[in-house]
Every structure is written in structure tokens, then in C-alpha cells.
Amino acid sequence: MAMASLRVTLRNLGSTRRSLQTRIFPSAVRSIATSLSPPSRAVVYEQHGPPDQVTRVIELAPVEIKENDVCVKMLASPINPSDINRIEGVYPVRPPVPAIGGYEGVGEVHALGSAVSNLAVGDWVIPSPPSSGLWQTYVVKEQSVWLKINKDVPMEYAATITVNPLTALLMLEDFVKLNSGDTIVQNGATSIVGQCIIQLAKVHGIKSINIIRDRVGSEEVKEKLKRLGANEVYTESQLEVKNVKNLLGDLPEPALGFNCIGGNAASLVLRFLRQRGTMVTYGGMSKKPITVSTSSFIFKDLALRGFWLQKWMSTERANECRPMIDYLLSLVQSGKLKYEMELSPFHDFSLALDKALGKLGSHPKQVIKF
Ligand SMILES: NC(=O)c1ccc[n+]([C@@H]2O[C@H](COP(=O)([O-])OP(=O)(O)OC[C@H]3O[C@@H](n4cnc5c(N)ncnc54)[C@H](OP(=O)(O)O)[C@@H]3O)[C@@H](O)[C@H]2O)c1
Numbered sequence: 001m002a003m004a005s006l007r008v009t010l011r012n013l014g015s016t017r018r019s020l021q022t023r024i025f026p027s028a029v030r031s032i033a034t035s036l037s038p039p040s041r042a043v044v045y046e047q048h049g050p051p052d053q054v055t056r057v058i059e060l061a062p063v064e065i066k067e068n069d070v071c072v073k074m075l076a077s078p079i080n081p082s083d084i085n086r087i088e089g090v091y092p093v094r095p096p097v098p099a100i101g102g103y104e105g106v107g108e109v110h111a112l113g114s115a116v117s118n119l120a121v122g123d124w125v126i127p128s129p130p131s132s133g134l135w136q137t138y139v140v141k142e143q144s145v146w147l148k149i150n151k152d153v154p155m156e157y158a159a160t161i162t163v164n165p166l167t168a169l170l171m172l173e174d175f176v177k178l179n180s181g182d183t184i185v186q187n188g189a190t191s192i193v194g195q196c197i198i199q200l201a202k203v204h205g206i207k208s209i210n211i212i213r214d215r216v217g218s219e220e221v222k223e224k225l226k227r228l229g230a231n232e233v234y235t236e237s238q239l240e241v242k243n244v245k246n247l248l249g250d251l252p253e254p255a256l257g258f259n260c261i262g263g264n265a266a267s268l269v270l271r272f273l274r275q276r277g278t279m280v281t282y283g284g285m286s287k288k289p290i291t292v293s294t295s296s297f298i299f300k301d302l303a304l305r306g307f308w309l310q311k312w313m314s315t316e317r318a319n320e321c322r323p324m325i326d327y328l329l330s331l332v333q334s335g336k337l338k339y340e341m342e343l344s345p346f347h348d349f350s351l352a353l354d355k356a357l358g359k360l361g362s363h364p365k366q367v368i369k370f
Contacts, residue, residue, distance in 0.1 A: 035064060035065055036062045036063070036064060036065065037062045037063050037064075037065055037071045037110075037111070037138045037140050038062060038071075038110070038137075038138050039059055039060060039061060039062050039138075040059070040060045040062075040136045040137045040138040040139075041057055041058070041059055041060070041136060041137045041346070042057065042058060042059075042060050042100045042133075042135060042136030042137070043055050043056070043057055043100060043101045043102065043135035043136070043349060044056065044057075044058055044098055044099065044100050044101070045087050045097060045098065045099060045101065046097055046098040047097055048087065048088060048089025048094075048097065049087075049088065049089070050088070051084050051087040051088065051101075051353055051357065052350065052353055052354060052357060052359070054087060055087060055101060055353065057346075057349055060136065063140050064140075065111055065112075065113050065140055066113055067113040067114045067115040067116075068113050068115050068116060068142050068143050068144075069112075069113040069116070069140050069141065069142055069143065070109055070111075070112055070113065070116055070119055070125070070140070070141065070142070070143050070145075070146055071109075071110045071111040071112075071138060071139070071140045072107035072108065072109055072110060072125055072138070072139045072140075072141070072146065073107055073108050073109075073110040073137065073138055073370075074105055074106075074107040074134060074135075074136060074137055074138070074139055074370045075105070075106050075107050075108055075124075075155045075158075075159070075369070075370060076105055076106055076155045076156055076158070076159035076343070076367050076368060076369050076370065077102045077104065077105025077106075077134045077135055077159055077367070077368050077370070078104065078105070078156075078159055078160045078163075078341070078365055078366065078367045078368070079352060079353060079356035079365075079366045079367075079368065080103065080104070080163055080164070080365075081283065081285065082103065082163070083101055083102060083103055084356065084357065086099075086101070086103070086132075087101060093310060095132045095133065099132065099133065100132070100133040100134075100135055100136055101133075101134075101135040102132070102133060102134035102135030102136070102368075103130045103131070103132055103134060103163065104126065104127065104130040104134065104159065104160065104162045104163050105126065105127075105134040105135075105159045105368075106124055106125070106126050106149070106155055106158035106159040107124070107125060107126075107134075107139060108122060108123070108124055108125075109121050109122060109123045109124075109125060109146075110138060113143070116143045118143065118148075119143065119146065119148060123148050124148070124149050124150070124151050124155075124158060125146040125147060125148055125149065126146070126147055126149055126158060126159070126161065126162065126325075127141065127145045127146060127147070128145075128146070128147035128162060128321060128322055128325060129162070129313040129318060129321060130162050130163060130313075131145050135349075135368065137346070137370050147322055147325065149325075149326075149329060150329070150333075152333050153329055153332045153333050155369075156341045156343055156367045156369075157329070157332045158329070159367055160192065160339075160341065160365065160367060161325055161328050161329055161332070162321075162325060163309060164191070164192040164193045164196060164339075165192070165193075165196045165200075165328045165337065166309065166321065166324055166325065166328065167193050167196075167282060167307065167309050168193050168194075168196035168197045168200055169196070169200055169324060169327075169328065170307070170309070170312060170324075171197070171258060171280055171282065171307050172184070172197065172200055172201060172204075172206070172256075174307075175256060175278055175280050175305055175307075176255050176256040176278050178201075178204070178206050178255070178256065180204060180205030180206065181205060181206075181207070181252070182206050182207070182252060182254075182255060182256075183206065183207040183208070183209060183231075183248075183251045183252050183253070183254040183255075184197070184201055184206060184207070184208050184209070184254050184255075184256045184257065184258065185208070185209040185210075185211070185254040185256075185257040185258075185269050185272040185273065186208065186209070186210055186211065186257060186258035186259070186260075186269065187210075187211040187212075187258070187259055187260065187261045187265035187266065187268060187269050188211075188212075188258075188259075188260035188261045188265070188283065188285060189208075189210035189211060189212050189225055189230065189233065190212055190213075190221060190225070190362070191260060191283075191285075192339045192341075192365050193258075193260060193282070193283075194210065194258075194260070195225070195228055195338075195339040195340070196337065196339060197258060198210065198225060198228045198229050198230045199228050199229055199331075199336060199337050199338070200331075200337070201229070202228075202229035203331070203336060207231040207251050207252075208229070208230050208231055208232075209231065209232045209234070209248075209251065209254060209272060210225055210230045210232065210233045210234070211233075211234055211235075211236060211239065211265060211268050211269065212225070212233060212234070212235055212236075213235070213236060213265075213362075214235045214236055214237050215235075215362060218235050221233075224340075228338070231251060232247070232251070234247070236264060236265060236268060239268050239271075244268070244271045244272055245271075245272070248272075252274075253272070253273070253274035253277075254272050254273055254274060254277060255273070255274055255276075255277050255278065256273075256277065256278055256279075256280070257269040257270065257272060257273050257277065257278070257279040257280070258279070258280050258281075258282065259279055259280070259281045259282070259283075259290065260281070260282050260283030260284070260285055261283070261284070261285045261286045261288075262281075262284045262285070262286045262287065262288045262289060262290055263286045263288030263289070263290075263291075264288075265286065266279070266281070266290040266291075267290075267291060267292075270292060270296060270302060273300065273302060274300075275300050275301060276300070276301045276302070276303070277300070277302055277303070278302070278303040278304075278305055279302065279303070279304055279305070280305045280306065280307050281304065281305070281306050281307075282306070282307045282308070290304070292304065339365070340364035340365065341364050341365045341366075341367045342355070342363060342364045342365065342366055342367065343367050343368075343369045344366050344367065344368055344369065345368075345369055346368055346369065346370050349368060352366040352368060353366070
């Protein structure tokens with residue numbers, strides 16, 4: 001897409017044309033209104049680099065709504081670490097620049113192409129699988145992209161239900177067969193994935209040992225995670241002991257661990273694992289490598305695995321995604337799945353981005369409200 005075509009040229013013309021048509025030819029409203037989207041405000045980047053330097057909010061001209069397209073008025077979309085990595089240009093799969101940021105979110109159907117019959121104006125939809133270019137006020141994509149969801153959950157949950165909660169669910173199911181009473185260990189427990197792992201484990205009677213960064217207010221954070229169902233929560237420095245297993249008490253040694261941090265936090269997960277335990281790495285927030293001692297490979301026979309949702313979405317199992325999302329939304333609806341988020345108005349996008357980049361210390365997940 002040439003950048004020139006991204007720029008606003010038709011904002012006024014688009015709305016004037018629509019209101020004139022509405023007033024003069026009421027019967028022609030559907031065909032006219034569904035042929036062109038409203039103009040859109042979008043977060044775009046023309047080159048890869050530090051997100052706070054390369055992104056800006058611009059106005060986009062209306063686009064054609066083809067017969068199989070759905071025009072969605074976006075309601076909310078999170079800023080996930082992978083969005084940041086896509087903009088930085090370090091994510092393995094990323095849209096070509098210039099590009100619009102954002103990969104998951106929820107919106108309300110605004111207009112339908114003439115051949116679309118499975119959705120109605122006003123329905124809430126999410127892209128499933130997630131889809132790029134969602135940080136904009138109006139998104140036009142083919143109907144097959146969109147999954148209709150019930151409106152009985154808060155919009156910030158609908159906006160964030162796919163990337164992180166689904167990752168948590170799949171990782172708990174796919175690597176080690178866990179039974180009620182088993183234990184898992186994880187670092188990055190304050191992340192959305194981490195909070196979901198705690199709660200999804202609890203739903204299945206699985207106990208969790210959780211590791212968080214040392215930080216001001218860590219006791220309060222521990223209490224919050226325990227209220228979600230965490231059995232134990234330790235800061236990294238609390239685990240600088242000779243044998244972490246002495247901290248297990250009645251909990252069985254974990255067979256499965258999750259790592260989204262790397263460095264020392266990954267070593268701590270490994271130290272908790274039992275013989276032949278598995279650590280699944282799904283993120284690298286500290287940007288530090290994982291170090292495994294020779295002795296733990298030889299004497300504990302540990303397994304190191306990786307998980308990437310986008311790869312999973314390209315397998316034949318991807319069609320299981322939609323029922324899983326319904327399941328996760330039902331847990332939200334019944335109060336069994338919750339996580340901390342902060343809704344930030346779109347006009348404060350750069351502040352929300354700074355918070356998501358960690359420039360202002362630790363903050364809950366930033367969710368843009370359009
Ligand atoms: N592989 C996949 O398919 C997949 C799917 C979803 C998510 N992920 C990954 O999962 C991880 C968590 O994602 P999320 O959206 O759930 O996270 P999030 O809610 O945005 O939270 C970020 C987490 O990273 C921690 N953190 C940030 N910077 C850090 C640093 N320099 N050192 C140590 N910890 C740091 C934060 O700790 P504080 O609370 O202490 O600030 C917090 O726990 C990310 O790495 C993401 O890329 C991977």
C-alpha cells in the first residue's frame with residue numbers, strides 16, 4: 001500500500017457524500033453505506049524501529065466494502081508484546097511496511113457487503129485467528145476473518161481473549177498430561193498469560209508455583225495472584241536459596257514449567273522441575289538467554305520445548321480455536337477467568353504505548369479504547 005493512499009483525503013467528502021445520499025435517496029442507503037467505509041484513524045508505521053519513535057496516528061481515506069467484506073467499528077484492542085516486536089521488526093512474521101499496528105481486538109459490525117448474511121449491524125466480532133491492522137477506528141476485512149461473540153463480557157476481555165488466554169490454555173493441554181493435584185511452575189506470573197495459567201490450572205485442580213520480578217509492592221502483587229488462585233508466589237530474590245525444593249511443602253514437584261522471561265527467571269523454573277520435567281518457553285521478556293546446567297540435563301533429563309500460537313494457528317488444529325475462545329469467554333462470563341487491564345483512550349495512544357513499553361514502570365496490560 002503506498003503511503004500516499006494511507007493519508008486522509010476523503011474524510012469530509014466521505015461523510016458528506018453519505019449524509020447527502022441518506023437524505024436524498026433513503027432507499028439507496030444500504031447499497032451506498034455498504035460500498036464505502038467511513039474514514040478511519042489509525043496507528044501506522046512506515047519503517048521498523050522503536051515503537052514510540054516510528055508510530056504515529058493518521059487519518060485514512062474510506063475504503064471500498066466488497067461483497068464479502070465486513071466493515072467493523074473497532075471498540076478495543078490491546079498492546080501486546082508481540083505487537084511491539086512486530087513494529088520493532090524483530091518478530092518472525094510481520095506485515096510489510098507501511099503497516100497499521102494491532103493484531104487482536106473487538107469491534108462492532110458497522111456495515112456489511114452485499115453477500116454477507118451471517119452477521120448483522122451491531123454484532124460484536126473478533127478476528128479469529130487474530131489478524132493484523134486492528135489499531136484503527138474502522139477495519140474492513142472479509143467475513144471469514146470475523147467471529148461473532150456474545151456481548152455478555154466486558155469489551156476489554158473480548159478484545160484480549162485470543163492471544164494470551166488461548167496460549168495459556170493450549171500450553172496447559174499440549175505438552176504434559178496433567179492430572180488434578182499436579183503442580184506447574186511459571187515465571188512472568190503477572191503477565192496476562194501468567195494470570196490465565198494460574199486460573200485455568202485451578203479450574204482443573206492443578207496447583208501453581210509462581211515467580212515474579214522483585215519490585216516495589218511485591219507483597220500486594222503476591223496477594224493479587226493468590227486471590228486468582230496461585231498456590232505459591234515468590235520473587236526471584238526469595239528463590240536465591242540452596243534448594244528451592246525445600247519450599248514445596250505439600251506440593252508435588254512440578255512436571256511442567258512455563259518460561260516467558262529467560263535468564264535467571266528461566267533457571268529458577270528449571271530448578272523446581274522434577275526428574276524428566278518439561279519447560280515450555282513462549283516469551284523472552286528479559287531478552288536474556290536460557291542457561292541450562294549440564295548436570296540438570298544429565299541427571300534430571302529435562303526437556304526444553306517451545307510454543308508459538310501463530311504457528312499453532314497454521315496447523316490443522318486451528319479450527320479448534322473458535323470453540324476454545326467460546327470456552328474462555330464462558331469462563332470470563334462466569335467470573336472464573338479475570339486479569340488486570342487498563343483501558344486507555346485512543347487519543348492517549350502514545351501514553352499507553354509508553355506504559356506497554358515499560359518506560360513508566362510496571363503497568364497492567366494496556367487496552368486501547370477507540
Ligand atoms: N509464544 C506465543 O505464542 C505467545 C503468545 C502470547 C504471549 N506470548 C508472550 O508471553 C509473554 C507475556 O505476554 P503478555 O501479553 O501476557 O504480557 P503482559 O501482560 O504484557 O505483561 C508483561 C510481562 O512481562 C514482564 N516483564 C516486562 N519486561 C520485563 C523484563 N525486562 N524482565 C522481566 N520481566 C519483564 C512483566 O512483569 P512486571 O509485571 O513485573 O512488569 C509482565 O509479567 C510475552 O513475552 C509475549 O510475547 C507468547
